[in-house]
Amino acid sequence: MEKKELMYEGKAKKVFKTEDPEILIVSYKDDATAFNGLKKGSISGKGVINNRMSNMLMAKLEKDGIPTHLVEELNDRETAVKKVTIMPLEVIIRNISAGSFAKRYGVEEGIVFEEPTIEFSYKNDDLGDPLLNDYHAVALKLCTWEEIDIVKKYAFKVNDFLKKIWKECGVTLVDFKIEFGKLTDGTIVLADEISPDTCRLWDSETNEKLDKDRFRRDMGGVEEAYEEVMKRLSEKA
Numbered sequence: 562m563e564k565k566e567l568m569y570e571g572k573a574k575k576v577f578k579t580e581d582p583e584i585l586i587v588s589y590k591d592d593a594t595a596f597n598g599l600k601k602g603s604i605s606g607k608g609v610i611n612n613r614m615s616n617m618l619m620a621k622l623e624k625d626g627i628p629t630h631l632v633e634e635l636n637d638r639e640t641a642v643k644k645v646t647i648m649p650l651e652v653i654i655r656n657i658s659a660g661s662f663a664k665r666y667g668v669e670e671g672i673v674f675e676e677p678t679i680e681f682s683y684k685n686d687d688l689g690d691p692l693l694n695d696y697h698a699v700a701l702k703l704c705t706w707e708e709i710d711i712v713k714k715y716a717f718k719v720n721d722f723l724k725k726i727w728k729e730c731g732v733t734l735v736d737f738k739i740e741f742g743k744l745t746d747g748t749i750v751l752a753d754e755i756s757p758d759t760c761r762l763w764d765s766e767t768n769e770k771l772d773k774d775r776f777r778r779d780m781g782g783v784e785e786a787y788e789e790v791m792k793r794l795s796e797k798a
């Protein structure tokens with residue numbers, strides 16, 4: 562499979578066309594941004610880790626009955642994926658308070674919820690990805706009720722599954738963001754990536770942060786944290 566023209570360049574990935582109109586190639590970069598692109602930097606080796614980790618997790622999810630965009634890993638940084646139209650919704654599941662949730666509601670980080678929460682934001686950089694609920698999403702015609710019901714069902718299943726995998730690695734899954742896409746025939750599949758860029762991962766014993774928060778908050782040890790979670794996942798897989 563060969564890369565043809567660049568179709569899209571995002572903050573952390575490039576997407577290329579291929580000779581097959583239904584298949585794209587995603588190429589993971591080391592570039593890192595935070596706060597809607599305000600903070601810019603690079604995390605050395607991140608692209609390689611995120612490519613590998615996202616593919617490992619999506620392959621497991623696919624086996625567990627969640628359709629994903631994954632076709633095949635091509636090399637260190639590149640993966641063939643099914644062409645989808647990304648639904649303009651970020652789907653966020655939280656098991657423990659942290660990040661914008663803690664800030665918005667004035668609570669400390671680390672409150673373990675009895676049940677996971679779900680929230681959506683409208684994928685729109687100009688507006689700063691504003692929060693919205695399912696009624697807003699349907700009113701704005703970002704999706705139909707049928708689609709958002711499927712998205713919710715998949716998102717909680719992804720959470721159950723990922724929580725279990727990470728627990729076996731000695732890692733607590735605090736929260737994460739996922740995105741879904743639609744195939745040409747309308748089928749909804751899990752797309753984008755699952756990585757330390759898009760999940761909060763804390764060491765189960767010490768609660769040490771092992772994810773992109775180390776970059777967002779200038780904590781240092783960013784590369785080491787990505788390598789650590791990748792190592793733990795590889796050993797369990």
Ligand code: TMP
Nearest residue numbers: 659660661662736737738758759760761
């Ligand atoms: P938040 O607490 O900042 O809203 O983040 C919730 C989760 O979503 C966290 O695991 C990080 C992830 N996330 C992204 O993947 N992309 C983003 O642009 C943001 C803001 C968060």
